[in-house]
Amino acid sequence: MLVLGLESSCDETGVALYDTEHGLLAHHLHTQMAMHAEYGGVVPELASRDHIRRVLPLTEACLQEASKTRADIDAIAFTEGPGLAGALLTAAAVANGLGVALGKPVIGVHHLEGHLLSPLLASPRPDFPFVALLVSGGHTQLMAVHGVGHYELLGETLDDAAGEAFDKTAKLLGLGYPGGPALSKLAEQGDASRFTLPRPMQHSGDLDFSFAGLKTAVLTLVKKQTELDTQTRADICAAFQAAIVDVISSKCLGAMKQTGLKQLVVAGGVGANRQLRDGLNLMAARRKFKVFYPPLDLCTDNGAMIAFAGAQRLLHAQTAGPFAVRPRWDLASLPAA
Numbered sequence: 001m002l003v004l005g006l007e008s009s010c011d012e013t014g015v016a017l018y019d020t021e022h023g024l025l026a027h028h029l030h031t032q033m034a035m036h037a038e039y040g041g042v043v044p045e046l047a048s049r050d051h052i053r054r055v056l057p058l059t060e061a062c063l064q065e066a067s068k069t070r071a072d073i074d075a076i077a078f079t080e081g082p083g084l085a086g087a088l089l090t091a092a093a094v095a096n097g098l099g100v101a102l103g104k105p106v107i108g109v110h111h112l113e114g115h116l117l118s119p120l121l122a123s124p125r126p127d128f129p130f131v132a133l134l135v136s137g138g139h140t141q142l143m144a145v146h147g148v149g150h151y152e153l154l155g156e157t158l159d160d161a162a163g164e165a166f167d168k169t170a171k172l173l174g175l176g177y178p179g180g181p182a183l184s185k186l187a188e189q190g191d192a193s194r195f196t197l198p199r200p201m202q203h204s205g206d207l208d209f210s211f212a213g214l215k216t217a218v219l220t221l222v223k224k225q226t227e228l229d230t231q232t233r234a235d236i237c238a239a240f241q242a243a244i245v246d247v248i249s250s251k252c253l254g255a256m257k258q259t260g261l262k263q264l265v266v267a268g269g270v271g272a273n274r275q276l277r278d279g280l281n282l283m284a285a286r287r288k289f290k291v292f293y294p295p296l297d298l299c300t301d302n303g304a305m306i307a308f309a310g311a312q313r314l315l316h317a318q319t320a321g322p323f324a325v326r327p328r329w330d331l332a333s334l335p336a337a
Contacts, residue, residue, distance in 0.1 A: 001074045001314065004059070004098070005307025006091035008051040009083025009111050011042045013090075014303030015058040017066045017073075020311050024121055025066035027304040028058045029297075037177045048086035055094050062303075073104055077310020080108025081326030088325035096323050107310045108321060112331045114305035115267040116145060118294040121308055126263045126292045131255045135248065135276075136268030137163030137180070140209050142255045145265070148312045148337035154255050155207025162244055163270045165211035169218050169240050173233050183237045184273055190231075190238030195221060197243045202250050207258070209251060214243055245279040253283055262289045272299040313337055 002025075007014035016027035032050050036042050063069060078095035081088060092108070099106035116132050119125065129146045131154070140161045144152040160168065163180055170179025175186065197217050200210045218240055225232055252264055266280065271293055284291045298304055316337035 001311060002068065002072055003307045003311040003314070004062075004073050004076045004095075005109075005303040005305070005310060006055060006059075006076070006078040006095050007111075007114070007301055007303045007306045008055065008087050008091040009079045009081070009301060010087055011036060011047050012301040013051050013054040013058060014301060014306070015055065015062050016303035016307045017062050017068060018304065018307035018311055020315065024304055024308075025068070026062040027298075027302060028061045028065075029300075029302050030054045030058060031300075033178055040171070040177050042084075044084045044086055047084060048090060051087055051090035055090055059094075070098070070102060073098075073102060075104055075310065075314055076106045077109050077306050077313075078106070079111050079114070079306050080324060081329035082111055083327060085325060085327040088327065092323065092325050105314065107313055107318065108324065109306045109309045109313070110329060110331060110334055111301075112139065113149075113151075113334060114309045116143065116151065116265070117148070117309050117312065118267050118298050118302075118305040119265045119292045121298060121304060122292060122294055124292070126265055126290070129261055130263035130265050130292075131252070131259055131261050132265045132267060133248070133252055133271070134268050135162050135266065135270040137161060137167065137270075139268065140211070140248075142207050142251060144255075144259050144261065148316060149334055150336050151331060151334070153332065154258065155209065155251060157209040157211060159210055159212035160215060162209070162211055162248065163268070165215050165244065166270065168215050172215075172219055172222055173228075173236065175233075180270065184241060184275070186234050187237035187241045187275070190234030190236070192235070192238035192242040194235040195239040197221070197239045199243050199247050199250075202247050207251050207255055209247065211244070211247075214240065241273075241275055245273075245276050248276060249279045249283050252280060253287065256287065256289055264289060264291045266291060266293050267299070269300045272296050
C-alpha cells in the first residue's frame with residue numbers, strides 16, 4: 001500500500017510517500033524559518049499562505065523522486081491536528097480533494113502520534129512496548145507505548161515545553177529566531193560550570209516537568225551581568241542546556257524504572273539536540289537499556305511520520321472520518337488500532 005502523507009500543522013510543509021512493503025520512498029520538506037524570523041515567531045496567516053504555495057509542488061517532487069504517479073497512490077494521510085487551524089486546513093483540503101479525485105481513502109492523523117511512531121522509520125527500530133520521550137517546542141511528555149493507539153501518559157510539562165524554554169531563553173540572550181538551534185550551537189563554545197542554574201522538579205518523585213522557572217533563573221542571571229559579551233552568553237547557554245539535559249535524563253531514567261521497560265524512544269525536534277542524545281546514550285549504556293531516535297531529518301515536523309502513522313492505522317482497518325481539522329486534540333482521545 002502506497003500512502004501519501006501531508007503535514008502542515010505549523011511552520012513546515014512536509015510531503016512523503018511511504019510504501020508498506022518497501023518503506024519510505026521519498027520525502028520533501030520546506031521550512032518557513034527564514035520567513036518568520038523577521039517577526040521573531042510564527043505568524044499564522046503567513047504560515048497558512050505559504051503552505052498553500054508549497055504543498056502541491058512538494059507532492060509532485062515526491063512522486064517524481066519515487067517514479068510514481070498520482071494513480072499509484074492507494075491512500076492519503078494528513079495531519080488533522082493539533083496545530084494552527086488555518087495551517088491544518090491546507091493539508092486537509094488537499095488530501096480530501098485528492099481523495100475525491102482519485103477515489104482513494106483519506107485518513108486524518110494525530111500530529112503527536114506521528115512523532116511517537118517516527119523512530120519506527122529508523123534502522124534499527126524498536127519493538128513494542130517502549131517508553132517514549134516526546135520533546136519539542138510545544139510538548140514535553142513521557143509515555144508508555146504499547147502499540148499503535150495504546151498510549152499511557154506517564155508525565156508531562158506543567159508549563160513551558162523544553163523547546164519553548166530553549167526559544168524563550170535564546171530570545172533573552174538576543175540570539176534571534178529560531179532560538180533553540182542557535183542556543184545549542186553557542187553552548188558548544190561555553191563553560192557549563194561557570195554558572196549554576198536550577199534543575200526544576202528533578203527530584204519531585206513523579207515524571208512531570210517544569211521549565212518556566214529555569215527560564216526565569218536565566219533572566220535573573222542575565223540582569224546581574226555587568227557585561228553580556230559573547231563568552232558570557234555562551235557560558236549561560238551551556239549552563240542552561242546542561243540543566244535541561246539533566247532534568248530530562250533523570251525523568252527518562254525514572255520512567256524506565258517505573259515501567260520496567262528496556263527501550264526508550266526519543267521523538268520531536270529537541271530530540272536532535274546533540275548534548276541531549278549524548279546524555280541519554282551515556283545513561284542507557286550505564287543502565288543497560290536501548291535508546292532509539294528517528295533520523296535527524298525526521299526529528300522536526302515532516303510528512304514521512306504522517307504517511308507512516310496513517311499507513312499503520314489503515315493496516316489496522318481504521319476507516320477515514322469526515323473532513324475535519326482539530327487545532328486542539330488530546331492524544332488520550334485517540335482510539336486504539
